[in-house]
Amino acid sequence: MTEACNLLGVQPQTIYAYVSRGKLEVMPDPADTRRRLYRAEDVAGLAKRKQAGRKHETLAANTLFGSEPSIPTALCAFSRGRPYYRGRDAVHMARTATLEDAAQLLWAAERTVDFSCSTPMRSGKPGRGAAFAALASLAAAGHSTGGRLTRVLHAEGQGLVGQLANAFGASPGHEPLHLRFAKGWKQSSKVADLLRTALVLLADHELTSSAFVARIAASTGASLPACLLAGLTTLSGPLHGDxxxxxxxxxxxxxxxxxxxxxxxxxxxxxxxxxxxxxxxxxxxxxxxxxxxxxxxxxxxxxxxxxxxxxxxxxxxxxxxxxxxxxxxRLPADAAFGLFATARSVGLLAHSLEQLGVAQVIRPRGRYVGPMPEPA
Structure with a gap:
C-alpha cells in the first residue's frame, strides 16, 4: 500500500477507490494475509496517465479508452467488495427481496412496482429473438420520454419488463416475476426462490457498457423501449451479459x-x-x-x-x-441470458430515467487519426 501511494502520489483512500473501480488489481499477500499486493502494471499505467497531464487533447483521447466514462449516478456503487443499490447491500437484499422490490428502490418509485402481464407471447419460440422483436416493435411506435410525468414512465417501464419476461418464457399472470418464470419453466417453488435471488443480484451493476448505451439513448429523448432495446442489444455480447x-x-x-x-x-x-x-x-x-x-x-x-x-x-x-x-x-438453454436480461432491464430503465434529469445529450468527441483532409 505504502509503495503504491508513493508511486502515485495519493492517499490510501484513493487507492481503495482505484480498486473499487477496477483500475487496480489487488490480491492477498501469500506471506501475510493482512496485507494486499497491487498489480505493478496497473500502478505503472496509472502513474503514466497522471504524468500525461490534463491537457484538452490528452483528456479527450483518454476519456473512453485510457480511463472510463464518468457519469454521476445514485443507483449503484461498490464498497468493500460488494455492490450496493442506493446504499443498500444488494447481496443482503437478495436474501428476501423480489425483483419488484429492487425496481421500486432503483426507480425511486412511490408506488409498489408490479410486473404482472396477462398478454401472452406472440407465436414463436421463447427466447432472445422473441424478446428483441417485441422490443423493436414497441420502440418503433414508442413516444419520447420528454414532457411525460415520472409515474407515467414508471408504469410504462413495468409493462416493458413484464412483456420481456413473457418473451423469455415466463408464464403470463399477476404473480411476482420469479414465480412466473418458475411456472413457465415448470419448476418447483424451491427453484422459484433461487430465481428470485438471482434476479435481485442481477438488477444493476453501476455504469456497465449496456447502462452507458441506455443513458446515451435516453439523453436524446428516445422512448423507453428504445432505451431498453439499445441497452439489451449491448448486453447480449459474449463479453457482457451473455x-x-x-x-x-x-x-x-x-x-x-x-x-x-x-x-x-x-x-x-x-x-x-x-x-x-x-x-x-x-x-x-x-x-x-x-x-x-x-x-x-x-x-x-x-x-x-x-x-x-x-x-x-x-x-x-x-x-x-x-x-x-x-x-x-435443467432450465431452458437460454435461461441464463433470459434471467440476466430481464433483471438488468430494471437497471437499464433506472439509468434511463436518471439520465432524463440531465438536460444534455451525451456526445463524445472523436480524435481523428486518418489522412489529412484534401484541400478545398
Missing part, C-alpha cells in the same frame, strides 16, 4: 471430456477460463458466492470449479453461478 453462454460451452466440454483434461488444455495453452475472476471483485464475486451457496452444482462442474480456483486463484463470478444453476435444474 458471458454465461461462454461458461455453458466450457461446462459442456467438462461434461464431455472431464474436468482434468479440459483444465490441462486451457492452462497449458495459457487460455482464459470464462466466468472466473472479476476486476471489480479481486477477493471473489459476492453475487456468485451467494447464489452458489443455495444449490449443489452437478458433481463434475463442482469439481471443475474447485480445481480452477485452487490452480489459478480465481474465484467463480456470477456467470459461472448462472450457468451452473441452469445446468443443475
Amino acid at each position: 458471458a454465461s453462454g461462454r461458461v455453458r460451452a466450457l461446462f459442456s466440454e467438462v461434461e464431455r471430456l472431464g474436468e482434468d483434461q479440459v483444465l490441462a488444455h486451457y492452462l497449458s495453452n495459457g487460455l482464459s477460463l470464462a466466468g472466473f475472476g472479476h476486476h471489480l471483485y479481486p477477493d471473489g464475486d459476492p453475487r456468485a458466492a451467494a447464489l452458489l451457496a443455495l444449490f449443489e452444482p452437478p458433481k463434475v462442474i463442482a469439481r471443475f470449479i474447485a480445481k480452477v480456483t485452487k490452480l489459478t486463484g480465481l474465484q467463480p463470478n456470477i456467470d459461472v453461478a448462472l450457468a451452473a444453476m441452469v445446468a443443475h435444474h
